[in-house]
Amino acid sequence: MEKYRFKPKSRIREFIGEKFIALNALAALIGILLIFIFIFKEAVPIFTDREVQEEASLSKMLYKQVYYEGREPKWSWQPISTVPKYSLLPLFLGTIKAAIVAMLFAVPLAVGAAIYTSEFASRRMREFIKPIIELLAGLPSVVLGFFALVVLATVLQKSFGFTFRLNAINAGVALGIAVIPIIFTVAEDAMNAVPKSLRDAAIALGANPWQVSFTMVLPAALPGIAAGVVLGFGRAIGETMIVLMASGNAAIISARFTESIRTFSATIAAELAEVVFGSPHYNVLFFIGTLLFIFTFVINLGGDFILNRLKERLQGKS
Amino acid sequence: MKRLAIVVGLVLAAFSIALAGNITIKGSDTLVRLGQRWAEEYMKGNPGSVIQVSGGGSGTGIAALINGTTDICQSSRPMKEREYKLAQDKGITPHEVAVALDGIAVFLNEKNPIAELTLTQLKGIYTGVITNWKEVGGADRRIILYGRENNSGTYAFFKEHVLNEEDYADQTQTLPGTAAVVNAVSKDEWGIGYGGIAWAKGVKDCAVKKDDTSQAVLPTMETVSGGSYPISRELYWYFNGVPTGELKALVNWALSPEGQKVAEEVDYIPLPKDVAEKNMIE
Numbered sequence: 001m002e003k004y005r006f007k008p009k010s011r012i013r014e015f016i017g018e019k020f021i022a023l024n025a026l027a028a029l030i031g032i033l034l035i036f037i038f039i040f041k042e043a044v045p046i047f048t049d050r051e052v053q054e055e056a057s058l059s060k061m062l063y064k065q066v067y068y069e070g071r072e073p074k075w076s077w078q079p080i081s082t083v084p085k086y087s088l089l090p091l092f093l094g095t096i097k098a099a100i101v102a103m104l105f106a107v108p109l110a111v112g113a114a115i116y117t118s119e120f121a122s123r124r125m126r127e128f129i130k131p132i133i134e135l136l137a138g139l140p141s142v143v144l145g146f147f148a149l150v151v152l153a154t155v156l157q158k159s160f161g162f163t164f165r166l167n168a169i170n171a172g173v174a175l176g177i178a179v180i181p182i183i184f185t186v187a188e189d190a191m192n193a194v195p196k197s198l199r200d201a202a203i204a205l206g207a208n209p210w211q212v213s214f215t216m217v218l219p220a221a222l223p224g225i226a227a228g229v230v231l232g233f234g235r236a237i238g239e240t241m242i243v244l245m246a247s248g249n250a251a252i253i254s255a256r257f258t259e260s261i262r263t264f265s266a267t268i269a270a271e272l273a274e275v276v277f278g279s280p281h282y283n284v285l286f287f288i289g290t291l292l293f294i295f296t297f298v299i300n301l302g303g304d305f306i307l308n309r310l311k312e313r314l315q316g317k318s
Numbered sequence: 319m320k321r322l323a324i325v326v327g328l329v330l331a332a333f334s335i336a337l338a339g340n341i342t343i344k345g346s347d348t349l350v351r352l353g354q355r356w357a358e359e360y361m362k363g364n365p366g367s368v369i370q371v372s373g374g375g376s377g378t379g380i381a382a383l384i385n386g387t388t389d390i391c392q393s394s395r396p397m398k399e400r401e402y403k404l405a406q407d408k409g410i411t412p413h414e415v416a417v418a419l420d421g422i423a424v425f426l427n428e429k430n431p432i433a434e435l436t437l438t439q440l441k442g443i444y445t446g447v448i449t450n451w452k453e454v455g456g457a458d459r460r461i462i463l464y465g466r467e468n469n470s471g472t473y474a475f476f477k478e479h480v481l482n483e484e485d486y487a488d489q490t491q492t493l494p495g496t497a498a499v500v501n502a503v504s505k506d507e508w509g510i511g512y513g514g515i516a517w518a519k520g521v522k523d524c525a526v527k528k529d530d531t532s533q534a535v536l537p538t539m540e541t542v543s544g545g546s547y548p549i550s551r552e553l554y555w556y557f558n559g560v561p562t563g564e565l566k567a568l569v570n571w572a573l574s575p576e577g578q579k580v581a582e583e584v585d586y587i588p589l590p591k592d593v594a595e596k597n598m599i600e
Contacts, residue, residue: 078485080468080477090488149498165506166491245498247490249467260491262478270467270494276375311472 036293040288055280056086059098061287077251077262079271079281086284090251090292094168094261098243099236101172101257102179105192106236107229110183114225117189119213130188137181145245148174153246160258166248168257174242179232186231190224190310191217223310227303234299238292240265264288337505341564345369345379345392348471349553353392355580356572363571383556384408389565391556394420394471395478412596413557415597417572419587421542421550422476424524425503425511432456434525434534437548440480443510446487451508463490464502464511474498476512479549513543514585543590553586566599573598 045052064073067083075087113133117126152174153165162169194217202216218225248260249270268285276283320366343353351374355597357369374382376393384405397412403410413592424440426432435443435454442448443461452458465486466473473492493499496513503509511521525534528548533593541547552557561569571577573595578588589597 076469076485076488079473080490081485082483085485150501150505164462164491165502165509171478249493250463250489250491254486260489262492270492271469273469275469 018037025274036268036290039286039289039293043290045280045283046287049283052280052283055084056284061086061088061284075253077267079284084281086280088288090253091262091264091288093253093268094247094251095237095263095265097257097261098171098175098247098263099233101169102175103229103233104175105173105176105185106179106232110180110228110232111187111225113180114184114187114191115218118188119217120209133184134181136177137185139178141178141239141241142245144174144178145242148242148246162258164248164258164260166246166260168247168259168261171243171261171263172257175236175239176247178239179236182235183225183228183232186228186307187221187225190221190228190307192219193224193311203245206299221310223306223313225311227306229302230299230306234296234303237299238265238296240269244269264292268292322597325360341367341369341390341568342388342492343369343390343392343458344374344382344388345390346376346394346471346553347373348376348394348420348475349392349418351584352553352581352586355584356568356577357418359577360568360571361582364567367568369568380556383412384410384559386558389557390568393554393556394475396552396554397556409506410558413560415555415557415569415573415599416552416593417555417569417597418553418581419542419550419589420475420553421515421537421547421587422472422479422512423515423518423537424549425500425513425518425521425528426524427503427507427508427509428520428522430456430522432524433522434527436527436530437480438529441482441484442491444476444481444486445484457508459508462506462509463487464499464506464509465490465492466496466499466513467492467494472513475551476549479551499522515539515587542587550587561599570598 016213046056047060064075065085065087066073067076067085075089076085077087078085079089113129117129121129148170149166153170156162156170156173157165160169198216198220199212202212207216242261242264243261247266248265249262249266250260251262251267252259268288271281272285275285319375343357345353350371353371357371359408361367361369376391376395377390379391379393380397380401382388384401385408390413396414402412411478424435431450432454434453439448439454443454444463446463448454449461450458451461463486465476472504491502493502496517498512499513500519501515503511510524523536525536526548527534533546535541535547537547542550556574557565557569572581573589575591575594578594582588586598588594
């Protein structure tokens with residue numbers, strides 16, 4: 001009897017157990033799906049409800065509007081007003097500006113650090129640097145934001161004479177600090193994943209360490225580095241607390257990086273808590289949430305895609 | 319938690335004392351916190367009574383009063399003519415009692431030579447018509463605007479009282495909380511900000527003139543409660559008719575020195591003693 005303990009009654013148990021574990025695995029996926037459905041559902045009235053559309057239709061969010069008779073048409077985000085204005089363009093511009101600065105700041109530093117630790121650093125040095133950079137990822141963004149608000153803004157203003165203390169550069173640099181560990185980790189992994197046989201071949205051909213790194217390892221790992229950059233970009237777009245505190249949150253249309261910006265994520269964080277439930281403003285905030293969700297989802301998907309392609313290539317599957 | 323406590327209290331009391339007074343308070347989001355504190359303190363002293371406080375905005379509260387679904391409406395503005403008329407049509411006679419005061423200070427950097435501004439100048443500055451300090455008699459420097467997020471009562475109050483409901487300039491940088499505004503202005507020589515009274519640390523309060531000819535007044539507890547500081551307002555409770563019984567006891571307690579001290583604890587400004595006494599229901 002003992003021998004057949006798992007048969008035949010336990011077939012069912014096995015089946016249930018397996019499905020249960022599968023369900024656990026699916027839970028995250030279902031969670032994301034439900035979250036997306038919920039967010040999108042709250043944004044739907046923008047497309048269906050006449051009354052909401054009068055205040056905030058898709059075209060009103062995209063194009064210049066004449067809000068008061070006899071005044072110039074403009075893009076404006078002023079949801080609490082006698083004439084509520086829901087132009088998304090200033091917010092979009094702010095989001096992109098912050099992310100661009102973050103990338104300009106973070107990519108050279110993170111990639112440089114990755115090249116150094118994976119190619120040139122001694123073992124001890126690597127064991128020292130890697131955890132420290134990765135520790136940055138654990139830094140709460142509210143702490144980084146506060147640092148940018150109080151310290152970094154003053155330093156930048158004193159050094160470069162900015163008119164506006166809180167601006168896209170200040171927020172972007174702080175964002176960059178948050179993004180560095182992401183890019184660094186992925187890029188470093190990609191370089192380490194370059195097969196030893198390739199390096200050995202290069203060395204055998206008489207290449208010095210610089211030549212090995214820059215003509216051999218770097219090109220081979222480039223897709224991985226690109227994936228890191230893309231994932232970092234995704235984080236820079238979605239990051240909230242840092243921009244909320246360090247950017248000044250003024251929704252303006254301007255190409256200058258020395259002026260204040262307002263991002264999608266900071267707008268949601270700042271306004272959702274007190275918005276009238278079910279109002280057009282509420283719907284618009286959820287619409288912004290949907291946009292952010294789609295942006296970051298697509299960006300992360302792209303990053304993963306590049307990463308998988310790289311793995312296949314390095315393993316000689318394609 | 320506090321609201322939960324109130325609800326739990328409500329349920330318990332409903333079981334124990336069938337005759338207990340059950341009071342609902344609804345309205346202004348600016349006043350929710352104060353209403354809740356008052357309710358808690360009052361219930362501590364009067365275990366038999368049950369008070370439920372909720373927000374939603376002054377307009378919501380007034381609508382609830384007109385529809386007869388609340389006993390007390392909290393409002394951060396006086397009722398409008400139109401609302402009085404609506405109430406009359408429904409057989410409601412609103413009775414207004416000012417219960418506390420609220421004021422907003424304008425902050426400037428300590429290095430800024432400007433010390434006083436008129437309400438008109440402030441409006442010009444915050445709507446973006448005046449963009450340079452020299453236009454108000456200061457240095458030839460760009461004015462850097464700081465304000466609160468649009469979900470804050472302070473934002474709405476300033477917009478209403480100083481900007482006459484016009485929009486803030488798009489360039490206004492909004493920060494989470496008065497502390498952040500004060501911090502920003504303290505570090506920005508050409509900055510200007512606004513926020514609650516008695517917050518100015520590391521920045522200076524700007525004296526405000528009602529118009530060109532009137533005297534400049536600094537925001538203090540005294541000038542606000544004395545009525546001379548221009549950016550201040552009364553906060554009201556509205557009842558249906560002159561309150562009696564439990565309602566009367568509650569409003570008189572809120573106006574008592576004890577109730578006014580609670581208001582001060584949660585950063586509102588107490589009414590001057592004589593006004594508070596005058597406002598009490600006989």
